Amino acid sequence: MEEQSIERAGVAAGSNAARAVAWRDLREWITLIEADGLLKRIDKPVDADEELAAIAYLATRREGAPALLFETIAGDRSGARILANMLGSSKERYALAVGLDPALSIAEMIAATRDLMQRRIKPVAVAKENARVNEVVLRGDEVDLTHFPAPKFWPGDGGRYIGTGDITLTRNPDTGRINVGCYRQMLHGPRRVGLYCSPGKHGLIDREAWWARGKPCEVVAAYGIDPVLFMLAAQVFGIKESELDVAGGLMGRGVELTEAEYVSLPIPANAELVIEGLLHPGDSEEEGPLGEFTGYYGRERAPQPVIDVKAIHHRRSPILTAALMAKYPSCEIGAYYAIMRSARILDDLDRIGVSGVVGAYAHPAAASGWGLVVVSMQQQYAGHAAQVLALTAQCPAAAYYTKWIIAVDEDVDPTDFNDVLWALSTRCHPAEDLDVLRNTWSTGLDPSQYPPELRPYGSKVLINACKPHKHIKQFPQATLLRQSVYERTAARWSELGFDGAPPKLTAFHDK
Numbered sequence: 001m002e003e004q005s006i007e008r009a010g011v012a013a014g015s016n017a018a019r020a021v022a023w024r025d026l027r028e029w030i031t032l033i034e035a036d037g038l039l040k041r042i043d044k045p046v047d048a049d050e051e052l053a054a055i056a057y058l059a060t061r062r063e064g065a066p067a068l069l070f071e072t073i074a075g076d077r078s079g080a081r082i083l084a085n086m087l088g089s090s091k092e093r094y095a096l097a098v099g100l101d102p103a104l105s106i107a108e109m110i111a112a113t114r115d116l117m118q119r120r121i122k123p124v125a126v127a128k129e130n131a132r133v134n135e136v137v138l139r140g141d142e143v144d145l146t147h148f149p150a151p152k153f154w155p156g157d158g159g160r161y162i163g164t165g166d167i168t169l170t171r172n173p174d175t176g177r178i179n180v181g182c183y184r185q186m187l188h189g190p191r192r193v194g195l196y197c198s199p200g201k202h203g204l205i206d207r208e209a210w211w212a213r214g215k216p217c218e219v220v221a222a223y224g225i226d227p228v229l230f231m232l233a234a235q236v237f238g239i240k241e242s243e244l245d246v247a248g249g250l251m252g253r254g255v256e257l258t259e260a261e262y263v264s265l266p267i268p269a270n271a272e273l274v275i276e277g278l279l280h281p282g283d284s285e286e287e288g289p290l291g292e293f294t295g296y297y298g299r300e301r302a303p304q305p306v307i308d309v310k311a312i313h314h315r316r317s318p319i320l321t322a323a324l325m326a327k328y329p330s331c332e333i334g335a336y337y338a339i340m341r342s343a344r345i346l347d348d349l350d351r352i353g354v355s356g357v358v359g360a361y362a363h364p365a366a367a368s369g370w371g372l373v374v375v376s377m378q379q380q381y382a383g384h385a386a387q388v389l390a391l392t393a394q395c396p397a398a399a400y401y402t403k404w405i406i407a408v409d410e411d412v413d414p415t416d417f418n419d420v421l422w423a424l425s426t427r428c429h430p431a432e433d434l435d436v437l438r439n440t441w442s443t444g445l446d447p448s449q450y451p452p453e454l455r456p457y458g459s460k461v462l463i464n465a466c467k468p469h470k471h472i473k474q475f476p477q478a479t480l481l482r483q484s485v486y487e488r489t490a491a492r493w494s495e496l497g498f499d500g501a502p503p504k505l506t507a508f509h510d511k
């Protein structure tokens, strides 16, 4: 299976239509990215204790670094491999995961993602005997998760984390809806795994609802999972929406699910390694800390619920997905998250109905896209930029965490920070153009406030880096090329000895 060549799905540059992705599971997706030079295999033995994370960190200090397949884990007897940086800062790998053309620009990918996230496709049932994840099934006392390698990432981490690049399924007892979340999972013992869900997360809401009935909460978790289910698990959707249907929409085909051995939840049929288990009321162990996406250790060590593991399903030599949390560009939550968050911000602004918004980008270097949003717009009336800034700052997709909201004119590309810094330096007059919002929605993971209890109350700066509307008629013309001269030069590009296509320009000298 792994060596077969796979025809690439994908769409023409600029097109928003997409058909089913060209892969069915993590292995086929790996084959696809390897064919594009986006995977590096490391066959030398690597220790899962800090060394793997150190290599992953150093290998990803530049944008677009390849995914890393660690093929030999020192001391491992399970034959498992570990995939790190599966998406990371690579927009190309994001595109291949969702069936877009990797040559699209980030702005084009954001537009295409808005369409993909509208689609809903229901899961497909696969018979147990045909499910790839059932190559090996272990029950009861046969279960020993310590058999598999689990990385300790950072020196200050509180343990080995078998679940980082994972998905977790729970069912709500009131509605029956199945949630898909990505929550960290620390290995405590052969059949015991810590599960940390922060307040408000759906996995926690489901768990509490079962416990309120005096019943254990069933859990299914996958530790080697395809990129779409992984990305989806880290997105917030309404408590009534089926995240499995959204994942199907992104793939252009239903997520393949099969029956579990012990719990009533389904399991992902094409995953690499899946556990089934129960969270019992009152059963907890000390958990954490873990180096976070902010580039700091997060919460202090504290008791967290433990999954009592009842069964394991795995493929032979499973590929476990490990998500390094680190400063950009080394963080697993990178290009994909920035693109998806930006798409959802634009959806929110559309729904509100504000006119003139052209683009938005939540750059992944700002704490995985949480810290900053740039919105580009065509100024149409007095006060328009202030309105777009305030609405962007507090729309559901952007309100959490974001500290910096910058508005730029339509000739500035929000995905190009050279352009954004130019606008900030030439169109923004700080004494006039900054406003602060206080006591906004934030998180305990933002280390900038003291005492730490205050961290959930954030603040935001609205920065108007658009041309001053009051003086827009007098504002100097930017130095732009004359269109006829640009076209002549572009036509001569290769004759002049330059490689590739000339840069695309959209704005030209006026008369």
Ligand SMILES: Cc1cc2nc3c(=O)[nH]c(=O)nc-3n(C[C@H](O)[C@H](O)[C@H](O)COP(=O)(O)O)c2cc1C
Pocket: 164, 165, 166, 179, 180, 181, 182, 183, 184, 185, 196, 197, 198, 199, 200, 201, 202, 203, 233, 234, 235, 236, 237, 323, 332, 333
């Ligand atoms: C690699 C990774 C690790 C994460 N770890 C946690 C975690 O330990 N606890 C948590 O509550 N959220 C964690 N998140 C964020 C959640 O996945 C995210 O908030 C998601 O929306 C949760 O799903 P839910 O909205 O269905 O609750 C993590 C995200 C990623 C990508």
Ligand SMILES: [Mn+2]
Pocket: 179, 180, 181, 202, 235, 236, 237, 238, 243
């Ligand atoms: Mn959810």
